[in-house]
Amino acid sequence: MARNVVIKSNELEISKNIKKILIDKFLSIGFNTSEEIRDNTELVISIGGDGSFLRNVRDLNFPDIPFFCVNTGHLGFFAEILPTEKEIDIFIDAYLNSTYVINELYLLEVDIKGKDEVNHTYAINELVVRGNQSRTAHMGLHVNGNYMETFSGDGLIMSTSTGSTAYNYSAGGSIVDNRLNIIQITPISPISTNAFRSFTSSIILPGQDSEIAIKPEYKSEHTIITVVDGQEHKFNDVYEINVRNANKTVKLLRLSDYEFWDRVYMKFLKTYDYKIDEARF
Known part of the structure; x- marks a missing residue:
């Protein structure tokens, strides 16, 4: 053949x-x-x-x-x-x-949980979660079941090391060697005041054994927007988004x-x- x-x-x-x-x-x-x-x-x-x-x-x-x-x-x-x-x-x-050499790109595995369905997808570069129509997004951030913060701002970026040079970098995140298996969480225009306390710089977690949960807190409109590798989707009544290292990679042939x-x-x-x-x- x-x-x-x-x-x-x-x-x-x-x-x-x-x-x-x-x-x-x-x-x-x-x-x-x-x-x-x-x-x-x-x-x-x-x-x-x-x-x-x-x-x-x-x-x-x-x-x-x-x-x-x-x-x-x-x-x-x-x-x-x-x-x-x-x-x-x-x-x-x-x-x-x-x-040639084969460069394996780590992926994120994402579950977007709504009232009636769970949307499952993978990301090579990043997952972005933000509010609708330029509204301030409020969301609880949990890592491995532990509460980290209630984020307030434009949104959060969860990126792989491959995606660290993409939107993550433009938002002030760190560039990470793509041989490293990590998940980077980078805030987009965070609000840090007496009323709202948010991390103002990125957090880098080990890819293995790290599970991130994002729980939207709706103040008015029950809509969030996710962007996965540049593809935008709008969801209503999402109660939790889970992000973890995927049990697969994408292979890239390099000279x-x-x-x-x-x-x-x-x-x-x-x-x-x-x-x-x-x-x-």
């Missing part, structure tokens, strides 16, 4: 062109390609930005198959190569010769020169035109 590679792209013209190049190259070396996972699928290639990768993982139901990302977006933190034929040839050669902190420097601190200056990253 021929080896199979799933190739997914967003709707940008450059992404569609790169997809066609990849299909042609893999077919020429005896592989099959498809849009969906088959029994003989061994790799998923995501063409686009970081958001495309997150959507593809979710759409394919978090498979136990490595992903490889080609950047046609902006930041491209998950991406390994730029959208050029030279870069594609470097990748295919590395893949055929097994000169052998990948180094997390070098990527942090290149993406956040270095000033350059990546289309011109980044031959390899």
